[in-house]
Amino acid sequence: xxxxxxxxxxxxxxxxxxxxxxxxxxxxxxxxxxxxxxxxxxxxxxxxxxxxxxxxxxxxxxxxxxxxxxxxxxxxxxxxxxxxxxxxxxxxxxxxxxxxxxxxxxxxxxxxxxxxxxxxxxxxxxxxxxxxxxxxxxxxxxxxxxxxxxxxxxxxxxxxxxxxxxxxxxxxxxxxxxxxxxxxxxxxxxxxxxxxxxxxxxxxxxxxxxxxxxxxxxxxxxxxxxxxxxxxxxxxxxxxxxxxxxxxxxxxxxxxxxxxxxxxxxxxxxxxxxxxxxxxxxxxxxxxxxxxxxxxxxxxxxxxxxxxxxxxxxxxxxxxxxxxxxxxxxxxxxxxxxxxxxxxxxxxxxxxx
Numbered sequence: 001x002x003x004x005x006x007x008x009x010x011x012x013x014x015x016x017x018x019x020x021x022x023x024x025x026x027x028x029x030x031x032x033x034x035x036x037x038x039x040x041x042x043x044x045x046x047x048x049x050x051x052x053x054x055x056x057x058x059x060x061x062x063x064x065x066x067x068x069x070x071x072x073x074x075x076x077x078x079x080x081x082x083x084x085x086x087x088x089x090x091x092x093x094x095x096x097x098x099x100x101x102x103x104x105x106x107x108x109x110x111x112x113x114x115x116x117x118x119x120x121x122x123x124x125x126x127x128x129x130x131x132x133x134x135x136x137x138x139x140x141x142x143x144x145x146x147x148x149x150x151x152x153x154x155x156x157x158x159x160x161x162x163x164x165x166x167x168x169x170x171x172x173x174x175x176x177x178x179x180x181x182x183x184x185x186x187x188x189x190x191x192x193x194x195x196x197x198x199x200x201x202x203x204x205x206x207x208x209x210x211x212x213x214x215x216x217x218x219x220x221x222x223x224x225x226x227x228x229x230x231x232x233x234x235x236x237x238x239x240x241x242x243x244x245x246x247x248x249x250x251x252x253x254x255x256x257x258x259x260x261x262x263x264x265x266x267x268x269x270x271x272x273x274x275x276x277x278x279x280x281x282x283x284x285x286x287x288x289x290x291x292x293x294x295x296x297x298x299x300x301x302x303x304x305x306x307x308x309x310x311x312x313x314x315x316x317x318x319x320x321x322x323x324x325x326x327x328x329x330x331x332x333x334x335x336x337x338x339x340x341x342x343x344x345x346x347x348x349x350x351x352x353x
Contacts, residue, residue, distance in 0.1 A: 078179075078241070085316060086176040090184045092318050097182055097190070104194045109224040111198045112144040113216030115206025120215075129213035139212065140220035141227065144205035149280035151200020155193050156275040157288060165192070167329035173264060173304040174315040180240035184315075186325055234278045239264070251293075255280050262292055265300035266309070 081087060130136045159169035168189040175183050185193075209216070237244035238260035246256045255276035263274040273292035276285050285291035303309045314328075315321040 081177050081179050081241070084177045086174075086313075087179060089315065089318050089321050090175060090179070090182050093184050093321075094182050096187060097185065100187070100190050100194065104197065104228075106225065107194070107198045108144065108148060108201050108228055109221040111202030112140060112147065112205030112209060113218075113221055115202045116209040116214065116216045119206065119210040123210075126210055126213045128211070130215075132215060132217065136214045137217050137220040137223065139214045140205070140209055140217055141224055143208040143214075144201045144220075144224055145227070145280075147204025147208075148197045148201035149277055150204060150284065151196040152193065152277050152280070153275055153284040153288075154200070155196035156277075157290075159189065159192075160272045160275065163332040164329050165189075167332065168192070168325045170304050170328075171315050171321050171325055173266075174308065174313055174321070175239075175264070176303050176309060176313065178239045178241065178261065178264060178302055180236040180242065182236075183239040184321060186321070188325065231277070231279045235260075238278055251282075253282060255282050255285070258294060259292070261300060262294045262298070264302050266303040266306050267299070267301055270300065 130139060156169075159165045168186045171184055171186045172189065208214075234244065234257055237257035240257075240261075242257075243261075244257040245251055246254055250256075251259070255274075255278055257278050259274045259276070259282075260278065262270050270292065273290050274285060275288070275290050276282060282291060301309075303313070304315075308314060314324050
């Protein structure tokens with residue numbers, strides 16, 4: 001342990017000795033922005049994580065239960081759910097997900113700023129200008145989140161409508177039990193999602209920043225990591241038995257976590273519905289005709305399709321979850337699916353998402 005801590009301390013010292021003198025260097029804007037952003041991210045991220053976990057333990061519980069940290073933990077982590085074979089695969093993917101999610105949040109924090117700096121260097125400043133301050137930071141965050149939200153919806157729509165990409169996304173839907181710790185996502189699917197979100201947040205966010213005259217801010221980059229982590233916390237309720245709503249009026253504007261529980265239903269009426277991102281706009285689902293408002297107590301059956309449950313689930317093992325999508329995805333390139341763009345289930349039926 002001492003050796004590891006010493007190595008980490010030396011690495012951080014080396015990093016800071018290199019980037020520290022350039023944090024405010026006007027002749028190296030990319031390095032200055034990146035260095036300041038990393039410092040801001042690290043400072044904000046761990047405090048937020050600690051506070052978020054405390055809030056979860058104290059306030060999340062069944063309606064009517066008395067105040068108790070253990071009541072919240074028992075409600076969030078029911079033992080019966082974690083004994084299922086489906087959840088074991090989810091938990092095996094946790095280390096991979098931690099690394100990929102960190103890379104996603106970190107890259108989202110700087111993508112729009114890098115694009116804005118590049119545009120200024122190549123085309124000069126926009127005629128408009130927003131002075132550095134609260135408004136500029138707020139606009140950078142809003143523009144980046146807007147671009148990220150649009151791009152994530154495009155990735156998700158593609159993952160459901162294009163058979164090749166569906167085979168990698170399908171493993172996410174093959175989970176037969178939802179829980180708030182983590183739900184499986186194939187590394188290829190997660191990489192494509194990260195690429196879309198970084199490009200969307202960077203190009204749309206950075207482009208809008210350039211047009212209205214907002215300069216990239218490390219403070220905004222650090223706050224974007226915190227906001228991204230907060231959204232990720234709320235997303236955990238998407239894949240759980242917990243109903244998390246913003247209220248009936250706001251649920252029509254901002255996509256709430258409990259809409260996504262319907263998205264994981266294998267029933268026909270729920271197929272390819274509610275493709276949005278928690279905290280994002282319901283507008284994209286409305287425009288695509290995929291929005292579905294769940295009814296109170298509505299029945300759902302979790303899984304990729306009704307034909308692929310239990311022993312018929314192609315992702316019952318960790319190796320099957322990782323390897324099967326490559327085989328099925330390349331099969332879609334050799335033959336045209338019957339009945340349009342949607343892929344076929346393992347039993348030869350149209351896959352129910």
